[in-house]
Amino acid sequence: MDDKEVLGRINGLVDEEHKLRQQLSQGTLTAEEEHARLKELEEALDQCWDLLRRRRAARETGSDPDAEQAHSTSEVENYLQ
Template sequence: MDEQAILGRIRDLVDEEHELRRAHEHAETGDAEARARLRDLEVALDQCWDLLRQRRARLSAGQDPDEAQVRPAGEVEGYRQ
């Protein structure tokens, strides 16, 4: 996946996240399914951002950015901010 495809995926995920959050704000009660989907979106976004950072770091180091790999959710979720 090239940088433009990753950025497009990020935009799609952010749009879906915003839509779910707006719907959740207007709901009287919390929807467990929507909360689970939001969590999945957050993880997918973290993975996309991580992949983008990997690609840029590899490019900066003179390495092939196409060798960057999506890391497991448990790994990217364990990073300190």
């Protein structure tokens, strides 16, 4: 994935987050359903932002950004632990 594709994925996930909140306010989605899907979206967003940061860092240091791959969700979510 190049930077443009990663940013496109981020925008798609944010759009989905907005739709979920709208569905909740319209009553077409339960709070539990919204919460479960939001957790998945947040993890996917963290994964995308991590990849984008690592691609940018690789570019700044003269490395190949295309060599960077997305880390697993569990790895990204546990960076600070």
